[in-house]
């Protein structure tokens with residue numbers, strides 16, 4: 184029998200990020216992962232800007248930048264009619280290589296390209312670096328039973344079948360789209376179980392660009408006359424590994440025979456060439472959100488990542504949304520009042536719903552050209568059609584490439600542990616992020632000089648920022664926090680531009696970096712405020 188505060192089921196990126204954040208906070212957890220952790224086929228490769236802000240907090244930015252992804256490789260998205268070698272480039276959305284990309288003014292970080300086989304090991308090493316974290320690979324979660332103060336989980340060693348029990352106060356299912364924990368809890372999924380049956384093929388070929396002669400791109404989106412957009416080819420490591428996705432590889436999920444896969448690669452590239460077929464992954468693209476993210480007796484069982492929401496990869500939101508779940512949960516765990524953990528569904532489910540919908544919308548936009556007879560004709564009619572289709576597709580796809588609002592602009596609207604101040608809600612345009620310290624939103628970045636950001640102030644406990652040359656007295660709030668043993672640090676910031684950005688003289692920021700409350704003076708009943716934000720009101 185192993186005893187722990189938090190049992191994490193699943194060691195994909197979300198389970199690892201949660202374990203790492205708990206460990207970073209000095210909290211105790213055990214993670215069980217049924218596999219040996221090797222990534223057979225990397226899925227995610229876009230590490231979004233908010234996830235990179237968490238990496239900054241955890242001291243992992245250098246590790247991400249040092250990953251063996253080719254940082255000189257351009258990140259352009261390219262639309263191709265016909266094959267790469269023989270077809271036409273009908274549009275291109277240029278994006279700089281990682282070496283040339285700069286953070287936007289709204290963040291100290293930039294989004295990164297770091298595929299899962301490079302990113303998971305960074306998260307794993309980070310989680311492992313904390314003495315309070317145990318990672319058990321080749322251990323499969325089988326089921327659980329409730330006890331008075333917690334849960335006892337049955338775990339089986341994947342190689343020997345040996346059984347052991349883990350007693351935990353909380354269990355978090357980060358066990359992916361087919362989550363065993365979600366199944367055991369009987370939590371239903373809401374949405375579309377199948378958008379497409381897709382097959383991903385990873386192939387290895389050095390000097391791939393020389394085969395087709397088109398300028399390099401991160402992603403090539405391939406169109407034909409019969410169905411329109413039918414496949415994509417993505418630069419997985421920026422060197423010699425490529426992922427081709429056959430978007431609708433079958434109507435029923437049947438596995439493609441190898442000769443059909445090889446035909447598809449030939450058709451996409453437009454010539455015969457030597458390559459190594461490294462791995463094949465048939466998968467279902469879904470649009471699903473769990474009806475609740477917290478369940479079980481005493482509300483001790485949680486779902487995070489793909490176990491809670493499964494979305495089309497169009498947009499690169501899946502893992503990033505899951506890491507956001509993990510950071511929210513890790514910030515809540517520990518000294519939580521009864522309502523604190525219950526806030527998890529209220530805060531994270533609307534974010535998941537928005538992102539899942541946006542991802543499906545992106546899929547629809549990518550497939551929007553539909554069948555286009557004449558698209559590959561060599562004459563002027565074909566050229567005019569290609570110009571029109573390219574222009575329309577490039578315009579539609581802009582929405583997928585510009586998503587700062589999705590990554591930074593989510594706000595825990597109506598959260599039971601934030602105190603709303605009745606200021607207008609932020610824009611829901613996925614491209615638009617309006618920095619604001621409105622309760623529920625990410626406390627905004629401001630450059631404090633010397634490479635420091637306001638974001639560097641947040642993370643461990645609560646932070647009460649007092650603004651201005653003669654700020655209001657924070658002591659009533661601090662006294663109330665001490666009475667409740669709620670960890671709060673104070674910071675005074677005099678810079679008028681930062682004070683304007685935060686728009687109130689006192690701003691209380693939670694451990695996850697979201698604003699809990701703001702005002703121009705301590706509230707008349709500071710104990711009530713403290714009880715509210717710690718989930719005990």
Ligand SMILES: Cc1cc2nc3c(=O)[nH]c(=O)nc-3n(C[C@H](O)[C@H](O)[C@H](O)COP(=O)(O)OP(=O)(O)OC[C@H]3O[C@@H](n4cnc5c(N)ncnc54)[C@H](O)[C@@H]3O)c2cc1C
Pocket residue numbers: 192193194195196197198215216217218226227228229230322323324325357358359360362363383466487488489490496498499500501502503504505
């Ligand atoms: C082609 C493709 C490209 C993508 N690109 C991006 C991208 O660029 N950016 C992005 O943010 N997202 C992307 N995604 C989505 C992203 O891959 C997922 O959202 C992410 O992997 C989810 O992480 P997770 O940890 O929740 O689940 P998973 O990665 O599915 O991990 C779940 C883990 O749980 C383990 N497990 C399952 N059952 C048990 C059990 N009973 N006991 C113990 N362990 C168990 C599994 O072995 C697995 O390791 C992409 C997805 C695809 C398909």
